[in-house]
Amino acid sequence: MKVVQFYNNESQLIKKAAKQNRDAQHRLYEKYAPKMLSVCRQYIRDIHFAEEVMLSGFLKVFLNLTKFKFEGSFEGWVRRIMINESISFLRKEKEIFFTDEILNYKEESWNNIYTEFEVEQIQELIDSLPEGYRMVFVLYAVEGYKHNEIAKMLGVSESTSKTQLFKARKLLQQKINEQNNISNGTIKI
Amino acid sequence: MNKIILVMAPLKFEDNIKDKLKDRTITPSKDAWSKLSSELDKEDKEAGSSSKLWLYAIAASIVGFFAVTSLIYTNKDVPVIKNEMVEVSDPELIQEKKNQQTIDKLEPKVEIEDPVVKENVRTDVATTVKKQNTKAAKQPEINTAEDLPSMEIRVANTVIEQAEIIKEESKDPFKVQIEHKVAGVIAQVEEMEKNNIQVTDEEINRLLQEAQREITTERILNTNKVSATALLQDVESELDETFKQRVFEALKAGFIKVKEAVAERNQ
Numbered sequence: 160m161k162v163v164q165f166y167n168n169e170s171q172l173i174k175k176a177a178k179q180n181r182d183a184q185h186r187l188y189e190k191y192a193p194k195m196l197s198v199c200r201q202y203i204r205d206i207h208f209a210e211e212v213m214l215s216g217f218l219k220v221f222l223n224l225t226k227f228k229f230e231g232s233f234e235g236w237v238r239r240i241m242i243n244e245s246i247s248f249l250r251k252e253k254e255i256f257f258t259d260e261i262l263n264y265k266e267e268s269w270n271n272i273y274t275e276f277e278v279e280q281i282q283e284l285i286d287s288l289p290e291g292y293r294m295v296f297v298l299y300a301v302e303g304y305k306h307n308e309i310a311k312m313l314g315v316s317e318s319t320s321k322t323q324l325f326k327a328r329k330l331l332q333q334k335i336n337e338q339n340n341i342s343n344g345t346i347k348i
Numbered sequence: 349m350n351k352i353i354l355v356m357a358p359l360k361f362e363d364n365i366k367d368k369l370k371d372r373t374i375t376p377s378k379d380a381w382s383k384l385s386s387e388l389d390k391e392d393k394e395a396g397s398s399s400k401l402w403l404y405a406i407a408a409s410i411v412g413f414f415a416v417t418s419l420i421y422t423n424k425d426v427p428v429i430k431n432e433m434v435e436v437s438d439p440e441l442i443q444e445k446k447n448q449q450t451i452d453k454l455e456p457k458v459e460i461e462d463p464v465v466k467e468n469v470r471t472d473v474a475t476t477v478k479k480q481n482t483k484a485a486k487q488p489e490i491n492t493a494e495d496l497p498s499m500e501i502r503v504a505n506t507v508i509e510q511a512e513i514i515k516e517e518s519k520d521p522f523k524v525q526i527e528h529k530v531a532g533v534i535a536q537v538e539e540m541e542k543n544n545i546q547v548t549d550e551e552i553n554r555l556l557q558e559a560q561r562e563i564t565t566e567r568i569l570n571t572n573k574v575s576a577t578a579l580l581q582d583v584e585s586e587l588d589e590t591f592k593q594r595v596f597e598a599l600k601a602g603f604i605k606v607k608e609a610v611a612e613r614n615q
Contacts, residue, residue, distance in 0.1 A: 193373035214384050278368045300362040301369050
């Protein structure tokens, strides 16, 4: 009952916000902004730029709210807009190179890392990646997109997407190994 | 802080990243919403002015369409009056007719029982009228090529005489109108003379023909108490009314739709 009410309340809120009701828009912003800022931060190293991209993402959300047909989750729809805005920002600000080199790699060795990292460490590791690797890695590993979807979003081939992911993983593994070697109190089994 | 090391089945590194990052939240800065709100206000203003422009454009196009179509209909339905000038082929016949009209009017109203007396009276009247009209009718042909500039005065005088005769005969409003027309022509000629403008016979012809045309047209309109112009106007107004009605309905429907759209948008 509560869930149904909540959903009805949110859809009413969305409908009001679609009619440019500022109060409804504010409530939606307060609900989703923290999570969406986190999404943008995954792609953009600088928190201030990430916030700007998040705000421009919300502007697009509220101006195009009539296009949301209540067919999927609202959060997923907003998240997609944030990802597109982040990618556009990176493409505009940085020259991103994607190599088309096709490589053979083994996934099993990648998943033999027995270390759990805190969120900040994970973010640090991701930040250390070049923009091209980072985008593909986050889209694949965090957002769960497939290579054909990533290829469409970034305007590259599927093989390029796979190559970028491989290189990202390789680099991350290298960094993790470095951290493990220098950190104290870590025992490897 | 010691890191926790899992001894059991290893967590996939990417699953770990996914779990941690998916649930992460970062609180935006305090002025973030105000920035967003001001951007939204800007967009609202622009959208408002553009929708007003759309309204004006729609209204202007409807009015323009109506105006153009009205013009087309107006031009279509106004009949071209051809042969405005009534050609007088036989002046004698016309004169005869005039004479008869005058005779009829001048005949004594009191019934004369004696047919001989009656006939005599009628003959006298006819003779008098004919004399008067002959005198008045003795005017040079206006259309002859040998007309001299001085003829304009004679023509004007003749016209005056005719006007006077007609005036004596009757105070019919139609004839009063003729008097006015003739007086107008005379005045125009005199004015031209005053201004030392050489008035040619062609000019006089034109003025007289114009006056004649106007008189004839009005006679036609008034004689049978049927106004062609009024008839035409009636028809035109009917057609126009139908068309007007249609256009107004379309305009009204369009306006209502626009009004509703603006109301919805503002909610």
